[in-house]
Amino acid sequence: FQMKRDSGYSTMAAQQKQEEKLWGAVKMSARVLGTGLLIFTALMNSVSWYVQKIWDTSGYFWQTTWLKLYYLFEGREWSLFLFGAALVPSLAFWCFNGILMVADVTGKPTFITRYRIQLGKNDPVDTQKLRQAIYTALFNQFFVSFPMLMPMFYVMKWWGNTFSKELPTFQRFLVELSIFTLIEEILFYYSHRLVHLPLLYKHIHKKHHEWTAPIGVVSIYAHPLEHILSNTLPVMTGPMMMGSHMVSITAWFSLALVTTSISHCGYHLPFLPSPEFHDFHHLKFNQCYGVLGVLDYLHGTDTVFRQTKAFKRHRVLLSFTPLSESIPETPQRAE
Numbered sequence: 001f002q003m004k005r006d007s008g009y010s011t012m013a014a015q016q017k018q019e020e021k022l023w024g025a026v027k028m029s030a031r032v033l034g035t036g037l038l039i040f041t042a043l044m045n046s047v048s049w050y051v052q053k054i055w056d057t058s059g060y061f062w063q064t065t066w067l068k069l070y071y072l073f074e075g076r077e078w079s080l081f082l083f084g085a086a087l088v089p090s091l092a093f094w095c096f097n098g099i100l101m102v103a104d105v106t107g108k109p110t111f112i113t114r115y116r117i118q119l120g121k122n123d124p125v126d127t128q129k130l131r132q133a134i135y136t137a138l139f140n141q142f143f144v145s146f147p148m149l150m151p152m153f154y155v156m157k158w159w160g161n162t163f164s165k166e167l168p169t170f171q172r173f174l175v176e177l178s179i180f181t182l183i184e185e186i187l188f189y190y191s192h193r194l195v196h197l198p199l200l201y202k203h204i205h206k207k208h209h210e211w212t213a214p215i216g217v218v219s220i221y222a223h224p225l226e227h228i229l230s231n232t233l234p235v236m237t238g239p240m241m242m243g244s245h246m247v248s249i250t251a252w253f254s255l256a257l258v259t260t261s262i263s264h265c266g267y268h269l270p271f272l273p274s275p276e277f278h279d280f281h282h283l284k285f286n287q288c289y290g291v292l293g294v295l296d297y298l299h300g301t302d303t304v305f306r307q308t309k310a311f312k313r314h315r316v317l318l319s320f321t322p323l324s325e326s327i328p329e330t331p332q333r334a335e
C-alpha cells in the first residue's frame with residue numbers, strides 16, 4: 001500500500017512539474033512575442049513612413065511606367081499576365097542562377113567560391129548532374145508552372161482589380177508581402193513534411209534530395225507532383241486569396257524564386273539571406289522543413305540544427321570574411 005501511494009505521489013508530482021513547465025513556456029512565449037510585436041510594429045511604422053516618402057516621390061515614375069506597359073499590351077490582360085507572372089520571374093531566376101552556375105562549374109570568380117557552405121562539395125559541380133537539373137527545372141517551369149497560371153488568371157480576373165490602372169500603395173504591398181510569406185511558410189512546411197513520409201519520399205521527394213549539397217537551380221529540381229504541391233501552390237495561394245495587383249504578383253514571384261535559389265545555392269554570400277537552414281536540411285534530411293523556421297521551432301524539427309555550428313552561422317553575413325572561417329567546424333578528435 002505504501003509503494004502504491006508513493007507511486008501515486010510521484011506521478012502527481014511529475015504531472016504538476018510538467019504543467020508548471022508548460023505554463024512557464026507559455027508565459028515566456030507571450031512575453032517574447034508581445035515584446036517582439038511591439039518592437040516590430042514600431043520599426044515597421046518608422047521604416048514604412050520613410051519608404052512611403054520615397055515611394056511617393058517616385059510614385060509618378062512607377063505609375064507612368066505601369067500605364068505605358070499596360071497600353072503596350074493594348075489591354076490584352078492574358079498576355080500582360082504571362083509577361084508579369086511568368087516571363088519576368090523566370091528571367092530573374094535564370095539570370096541569378098546563371099551567375100551561380102558559372103561559379104559552380106569553373107570555380108570562378110573565387111570571390112564567390114570562398115563562401116561555399118559544404119567545403120569540398122561541388123568543387124567543381126558534376127556537369128552531367130547539372131545538365132539533368134537544368135532540364136528538369138525547365139520542364140517544371142514550362143509544363144507545370146506555366147499551365148497553372150491559367151486557372152490563377154481567371155481567379156485574379158474574378159477579383160477584378162489585378163489589372164487596375166492604379167498601382168497599390170506601398171502599405172498595401174507591404175501587408176500583402178507579409179501575408180504571402182506567412183501563407184507560404186504554412187503551406188510549404190506541411191506539404192514538405194508530407195512528402196517526407198516514407199512512401200511519398202521514395203516515389204516523389206527523393207529526386208530533390210539527390211543533391212545533398214544543393215546548388216541554386218536545384219530549388220525547382222523536383223518531381224512534377226512535388227513542384228505543384230510544395231513549390232508552386234504555396235507561392236500562388238497568397239496573391240489569389242488577396243486579389244493582388246499584377247505588379248505585386250510579379251514582385252512576389254520574382255522574390256520567391258530568387259529567395260529559394262539563395263536557400264539552395266550552397267554559398268553563404270555577404271549581405272544576402274542565410275542559406276544555412278535549408279542547406280542543413282539537404283545534408284540531414286529530417287531537420288529544417290520550413291522557409292522561415294518558425295514552424296520548425298514550434299514542432300521541434302530544428303533541435304539538431306540548433307546544436308550545430310551551422311545554426312551559429314545562420315545569419316546575414318555583414319562582412320567579407322566567410323563564416324566558415326570565422327565560425328569553423330570543431331575538429332574531430334583522433335581516436
